[in-house]
Amino acid sequence: MSASLPPGLGILAELPETLFSLVVTHPLGRLRPRADHVVELLARLDRGQLPAPGRWLGSSTERRIRHLLVRSEALGYCKQTPEVARAVVQDILLVLEQVELQWPATAELLVGGGQAPQRAERRARARHTRRELGRLAEQWQRRISLWQTLDQVAEELGIAPALGTDTDSGRLRDRAWFDLLRLQQWVAQIHRLQRLLEQLGQQRPDPAQSATLSQLRQQMSPRETGPQQRQLPGMPMETQGITRSDNLARMLPLEAAFLGHEVLHLLWHARRAEQGLLSYAVAGVMPIDAGNDWPQPRAGQGEGRSQGSQQGPILLCLDTSASMHGLAEQVSKAMVLEALRLAKRQRRGCLVYLFGGAGELRVLDNRRLTLPELLDLLRTAFSGGTDVGTPLQAALTRLQQQEWRQADILLVSDGEFQVSAALRQQVAQAKESLGVRLFGLQLGYATALHAMRQLCDPVHLFSDWRSLEQAARV
Incomplete structure (x- = not known):
């Protein structure tokens, strides 16, 4: 495309297709400075930066454009979103074109039909441009407010965000x-x-808790399977020493001596109540099936809500x-x-x-x-x-x-x-x-x-x- 352009206008090849005709036919200023300004503006918006001063627009108009981008919060949504950046630049170009084309008729109303001083005409034109750009800022404010609301809804629903993705397809105007x-x-x-x-x-187990429950169950379950033997204290099969208890059958003869004393028998009754009588310690063994040692939990639907479960x-x-x-x-x-x-x-x-x-x-x-x-x-x-x-x-x-x-x-x-x-x-x-x-x-x-x-x-x-x-x- 650049080979068919006149010398010095190769910058036009860098313009997006949606902006090419608008930039070329725009009535404000000269073509080369205008094209340079638009290309630079798109590049800065893509980086989320405000436009720098250029050779196409006056300082007051550039200041109002920067104010438009900040006031409408459009600058943040232009960053790394070319569709939004192109839409913003297109609207700016259309507003400036409208001001330029309608200014002769507007000037008749604002400064009168006579010859007005050049300074007064410039001021009136600046006010008119500021008013039109202000309306554009309000339009983008409403649009971005809608995007923000829709993105909030999209986040609540767990779907992909909507901001800055549907400008070209027209979905922003979709009912x-x-x-x-x-x-x-x-x-x-x-x-x-x-x-x-x-x-x-x-009700089902909370995935965040399932690992912990599995670990506890593994720790509680025996590591070996098959028939095993477990030592059971208190089973009278083998004497293993001396202990304290309230069992009269295993009480030592020494303790029985207290029962015949007129005063110490009270001490005997107190020690028995406290399970403190000296007694023979006995124990025994019992065969068990380690595989069925602990009852397995059954899956089922519980009633109500619990901290370890979710719907x-x-x-x-x-x-x-x-x-x-x-x-x-x-x-x-x-x-x-x-x-x-x-x-x-x-x-x-x-x-x-x-x-x-x-x-x-x-x-x-x-x-x-x-x-x-x-x-x-x-x-x-x-x-x-x-x-x-x-x-x-x-x-x-x-x-x-x-x-x-x-x-x-x-x-x-x-x-x-x-x-x-x-x-x-x-x-x-x-x-x-x-x-x-x-x-x-x-x-x-x-x-x-x-x-x-x-x-x-x-x-x-x-x-x-x-x-x-x-x-x-x-």
């Missing part, structure tokens, strides 16, 4: 970003649903069929956000099965969830029929894996589906053999509870929409 923030506010108002999520997942994983089956369209769909997605946040905070696994009609299934894993996947979840749905068998069979298959053994399943739906006899039998067998609990959350009304009750126990009915409808209008 799903705002849905994400709105649903986050909804979740704070649904206390009943939060309590339901906290019940999911059977198991969550398997969330979310109905996204056409019958869920509207507020029910929004509540269900709010449940997904809260489940992901809870799993991240408590170091629990969480799988979300989005399902619709036959063969329509999508799986989200909180350990590998990305921001684009989360945004797709918020703005899309299958919007077809309802096949509840597909996600439940996938969830039951997942329970066969060791890391998901202690998971519970939550089915979120409006109950508008059919349950086959084969599915009922498969769910019953899983409950019997694996001890899995299948919770149901009915988003709708009690008239549709029949299908949910064939699979889930218990079924939670959520039909109080009034508070959420008020939140939706906020």
Whole structure:
């Protein structure tokens, strides 16, 4: 590209493609100083540094640009993020171009139609430039404030950060970003649903404690196996010396002499009460099976919470069929956000099965969830029929894996589906053999509870929409 440029304009080859035409056709100043300034500005922003004085803009305009970068906090997000740096420079160039092109008409309004002093015109133009750059700073402040909020949400959900990655693709203007923030506010108002999520997942040993428990068990268990002999003190098989006790059969004759004395017999009774009578020490041996010496702990589901255990994983089956369209769909997605946040905070696994009609299934894993996947979840749905068998069979298959053994399943739906006899039998067998609990959350009304009750126990009915409808209008 540089070979076709006029001599002395090779700097244009260093311009990004998105800025090339804007820099070349810009009406302010000369081309070479303008191109040098933009290339240097991009390089300094990439290092997180403020722009240095150049030959293109006046000192007052450069000062206002530096103020814009600091005021909007855009400078920190430009560092090592070329997409953000290019977007900032592009906006600055567009504002300066707008000021330059509109200045003749603006000057008529600001300084009047007559011949104004050159100094007054420069001051008016400087005020106009400052005002336009101030509006741009406010625009970037709002944008970066949104990024910061979204990054906070992303951190709570355990997904990759969002800052500075989606400027070129236009995702910053995606409605799903705002849905994400709105649903986050909804979740704070649904206390009943939060309590339901906290019940999911059977108790399991805390991974941080498992090593210590294993070590203790190893120390308590005998090192050898097979028949062994253990010496048992007190068994009358062999005399091994003298000891003190309250056993009359092993008491020395010397102690019996105290019983015939009119005063010392009181001392004898006191020494017997204190197990202090001189007695023969006896012992014996007993054969034992060292392999079964200590009782082995049994795996089971405890009741309540304990310091050495934590909740198991969550398997969330979310109905996204056409019958869920509207507020029910929004509540269900709010449940997904809260489940992901809870799993991240408590170091629990969480799988979300989005399902619709036959063969329509999508799986989200909180350990590998990305921001684009989360945004797709918020703005899309299958919007077809309802096949509840597909996600439940996938969830039951997942329970066969060791890391998901202690998971519970939550089915979120409006109950508008059919349950086959084969599915009922498969769910019953899983409950019997694996001890899995299948919770149901009915988003709708009690008239549709029949299908949910064939699979889930218990079924939670959520039909109080009034508070959420008020939140939706906020």
